[in-house]
Amino acid sequence: xxxxxKAQELELAQLVGEKMYESDAAAHMLGIKLLEIKPGYAxxxxxxxxxxxxxxxILHGGMTFSLADTTFAYAxxxxxxxxxxxxxxxxxxxxxxxxxxxxxxxxxxxxxxKSGVYDITITNQNDEILALFRGNSHRTSHAVV
Amino acid sequence: xxxxxKAQELELAQLVGEKMYESDAAAHMLGIKLLEIKPGYAxxxxxxxxxxxxxxxILHGGMTFSLADTTFAYAxxxxxxxxxxxxxxxxxxxxxxxxxxxxxxxxxxxxxxKSGVYDITITNQNDEILALFRGNSHRTSHAVV
Amino acid sequence: xxxxxKAQELELAQLVGEKMYESDAAAHMLGIKLLEIKPGYAxxxxxxxxxxxxxxxILHGGMTFSLADTTFAYAxxxxxxxxxxxxxxxxxxxxxxxxxxxxxxxxxxxxxxKSGVYDITITNQNDEILALFRGNSHRTSHAVV
Amino acid sequence: xxxxxKAQELELAQLVGEKMYESDAAAHMLGIKLLEIKPGYAxxxxxxxxxxxxxxxILHGGMTFSLADTTFAYAxxxxxxxxxxxxxxxxxxxxxxxxxxxxxxxxxxxxxxKSGVYDITITNQNDEILALFRGNSHRTSHAVV
Numbered sequence: 001x002x003x004x005x006k007a008q009e010l011e012l013a014q015l016v017g018e019k020m021y022e023s024d025a026a027a028h029m030l031g032i033k034l035l036e037i038k039p040g041y042a043x044x045x046x047x048x049x050x051x052x053x054x055x056x057x058i059l060h061g062g063m064t065f066s067l068a069d070t071t072f073a074y075a076x077x078x079x080x081x082x083x084x085x086x087x088x089x090x091x092x093x094x095x096x097x098x099x100x101x102x103x104x105x106x107x108x109x110x111x112x113x114k115s116g117v118y119d120i121t122i123t124n125q126n127d128e129i130l131a132l133f134r135g136n137s138h139r140t141s142h143a144v145v
Numbered sequence: 146x147x148x149x150x151k152a153q154e155l156e157l158a159q160l161v162g163e164k165m166y167e168s169d170a171a172a173h174m175l176g177i178k179l180l181e182i183k184p185g186y187a188x189x190x191x192x193x194x195x196x197x198x199x200x201x202x203i204l205h206g207g208m209t210f211s212l213a214d215t216t217f218a219y220a221x222x223x224x225x226x227x228x229x230x231x232x233x234x235x236x237x238x239x240x241x242x243x244x245x246x247x248x249x250x251x252x253x254x255x256x257x258x259k260s261g262v263y264d265i266t267i268t269n270q271n272d273e274i275l276a277l278f279r280g281n282s283h284r285t286s287h288a289v290v
Numbered sequence: 291x292x293x294x295x296k297a298q299e300l301e302l303a304q305l306v307g308e309k310m311y312e313s314d315a316a317a318h319m320l321g322i323k324l325l326e327i328k329p330g331y332a333x334x335x336x337x338x339x340x341x342x343x344x345x346x347x348i349l350h351g352g353m354t355f356s357l358a359d360t361t362f363a364y365a366x367x368x369x370x371x372x373x374x375x376x377x378x379x380x381x382x383x384x385x386x387x388x389x390x391x392x393x394x395x396x397x398x399x400x401x402x403x404k405s406g407v408y409d410i411t412i413t414n415q416n417d418e419i420l421a422l423f424r425g426n427s428h429r430t431s432h433a434v435v
Numbered sequence: 436x437x438x439x440x441k442a443q444e445l446e447l448a449q450l451v452g453e454k455m456y457e458s459d460a461a462a463h464m465l466g467i468k469l470l471e472i473k474p475g476y477a478x479x480x481x482x483x484x485x486x487x488x489x490x491x492x493i494l495h496g497g498m499t500f501s502l503a504d505t506t507f508a509y510a511x512x513x514x515x516x517x518x519x520x521x522x523x524x525x526x527x528x529x530x531x532x533x534x535x536x537x538x539x540x541x542x543x544x545x546x547x548x549k550s551g552v553y554d555i556t557i558t559n560q561n562d563e564i565l566a567l568f569r570g571n572s573h574r575t576s577h578a579v580v
Contacts, residue, residue, distance in 0.1 A: 019200075026205035029196040051174040054218065055164075060171035061218075061230050062211025069207045073199065085206050086405065087377050087426050089234035089524050091571055093547045110564045112528045115376065115428075117567050119554075129545045132552050134569055136377050136426070136526055138405075231550065232522050232571050234379050236426055238402045255419045257383045260521065260573075262422050264409075274400045277407050279424055281381055281522050281571070283550075309490075316495035319486040341464040344508065345454075350461035351520050352504045356497025363489065363496075375496050379524035 009039045013078040016144045017042070020077060027070050030063065034074060040108035040118075042074035048100045059096030059130075067104050068120040068133035075106035075118050076135070082142040083116070088135045094128055101125045106135075114139040154184045158223040161289045162187070165219060172215050175208065179219060185253035185263075187219035193245045204241030204275075212249050213265040213278035220251035220263050221280070227287040228261070233280045239273055246270045251280075259284040299329045303368040306434045307332070310364060317360050320353065324364060330398035330408075332364035338390045349386030349420075357394050358410040358423035365396035365408050366425070372432040373406070378425045384418055391415045396425075404429040444474045448513040451579045452477070455512060462505050465498065469509060475543035475553075477509035483535045494531030494565075502539050503555040503568035510541035510553055511570070517577040518551070523570045529563055536560045541570075549574040 017037035021027065027034075027044075030052075036043040046067045054060040069088060076083040096102060106120040120133040162182035166172065172179075172189075175197075181188040191212045199205040214233060221228040241247060251265040265278040307327035311317065317324075320342075326333040336357045344350040359378060366373040386392060396410040410423040452472035456462065462469075465487075471478040481502045489495040504523060511518040531537060541555040555568040 021200065023202070024200040024205075025196045025198045026208060027199070030207075051170045053170045054172070054215075055166065055169040056227070056229075057168070060169075060211065060214070061233070062175075062207065062214045063171060065210045065214065065233075066205065066207025069205070069210065070199075073206075082201070084201075085237055087234065087236040088206070088210075089232065089379065089569070091232040091545075091550075091552050091569075092230055093545045093550070093552070109567055110526075110528045115526075115528070117526050117528070132544055132569075134524070134526075134567075234424070234524065236400075236405075236407050236424075238400045238405070238407070254422055255381075255383045260381075260383070262381050262383070277399055277424075279379070279381075279422075311490065313492070314490040314495075315486045315488045316498060317489070320497075341460045343460045344462070344505075345456065345459040346517070346519075347458070350459075350501065350504070351508075351523070352465075352497065352501025353461060355500045355504065355523075356495065359497045359500065360489075360495070372491070374491075375527055377524065377526040378496070378500075379522065381522040382520055 012080050013037050013039050016077055016080050017074055019145045020074060030066055032067060032070050037074055037078055039078050040075060042071050042078065042106045044071045044104050046102050048096050048098050050098055053098060061092060064096060064122060064131050065090050067102055068122055071104040071106040071120050072118050072135040075108060076116055076137040077144050080144050081139045082144050083137045083139045086136045086138045088133065090131055090133045092131050094130050096130050157225050158182050158184050161222055161225050162219055164290045165222060175211055177212060177215050182219055182223055184223050185220060187216050187223065187251045189216045189249050191247050193241050193243050195243055198243060206237060209241060209267060209276050210235050212247055213267055213276065216249040216251040216265050217263050217280040220253060221261055221282040222289050225289050226284045227289050228282045228284045231281045231283045233278065235276055235278045237276050239275050241269065241275050247275065302370050303327050303329050306367055306370050307364055309435045310367060320356055322357060322360050327364055327368055329368050330365060332361050332368065332396045334361045334394050336392050338386050338388050340388055343388060351382060354386060354412060354421050355380050357392055358412055358421065361394040361396040361410050362408050362425040365398060366406055366427040367434050370434050371429045372434050373427045373429045376426045376428045378423065380421055380423045382421050384420050386414065386420050392420065447515050448472050448474050451512055451515050452509055454580045455509060465501055467502060467505050472509055472513055474513050475510060477506050477513065477541045479506045479539050481537050483531050483533050485533055488533060496527060499531060499557060499566050500525050502537055503557055503566065506539040506541040506555050507553050507570040510543060511551055511572040512579050515579050516574045517579050518572045518574045521571045521573045523568065525566055525568045527566050529565050531565050537565065
């Protein structure tokens, strides 16, 4: 019985992910791919292109944040409650370089009422942590799909 | 005497701004323009394009952050000390819509030793605040130009 | 007419401040005084006692935060809407020392719907900034008084 | 060989913890106890006293923060490099009540050069999460003991 419920929640999360991704113009512009989505969880990938570098020749902080923020959005909408970001914070650990393939994993850490907290870790192809992101979310009363 | 010093600092800030902007690929990719730079201050602009929207049809949070983070970078490098972002936080106040013209203003709030704090306000063409950003910076011992 | 309205709002803010302060045990424990309260604004003071120092002999970060957080609470409740803190961030600029007299000023920066953002600056008796605090608030549907 | 090294690191962490705790006046004032310390890790406890409540009759946010911040300090100094907090953020999940016994656990999440990131979770006696805290630290070139 619980297994059926879990399978249904997983299916719903995947449906939400597909639906959001379809019309997510910014994610497409940045070449971000949705690798996996489960209730309270998402995994996405982005390769660092030359046009994502800043004036110091390393990955622009806004690009790192965009990957994390996107993954956060998919994770916090994954239960089909339309959810928005209230406030987010990022700490930069190591620079990203052209050609690096970045993976972002978002996990729900806590929730209470309509508020939620998600942590997103960004690593490169060598499993080195580039940045840690924490997002505070607010659930609306609408459904995503 | 002080007036000459101030004029030199302003000139240096402008030189740093031009130099950084020249090779700032991500800023160009997003159509971000540098409107003004002074010691500890920068003002930049970005118009919301269709490819900057997220799956909910509003400005992707990563794009808002990218504009703020870029403006932060120019302000905190404006005294010609190469300076990097350590940790940044953003609070979203109102959604951005396609066609909106966003202005970001960054101002130094405090500094001590190699650490600095900058506040960036993002407004739209109607002077409505869309987001507030706070950046913590770390000054290196290198020069920008 | 507008002057009368303003005077009423100010009076209400002061009433809210008195009422909150009366039962604010933690503020009393820390010797925090309410100097001024207006709609969207509060000013409070705390002297650094020997029992507020940490293992390095300087003001414990939790004490700095407590002063800022208290001032934030009075400012964001000042319009008589019971309001709670969702997420707060502090950057430490300079250490506080025994005997220092700290002043915290909280100002509303933006609000939208039930969300608000307040900035709190903490200075010592020499007007040196010790810390910058930013608080994200959530307004409930209850009144304070 | 590695086991000996690990035992030495653990012993050093415990020595640092004892030494810091001895002179940590604020921790004593708040009744905070050090339960465990290991390299990059600390666990502390605090009981909610009547004088820790705010004007709404629940645990003052500054007290929650103080427990988290203290645990952060012990974890980030545990390798005997004197380390200071640069910027910290807290999200409040659920209120604390008089008599609750709070446990804070701090874990190192990442470090690079002199910078580190620590996550602290605060739970009550029923294992409910009250708050999530993230601290950004800066290592100095001094030793603690």
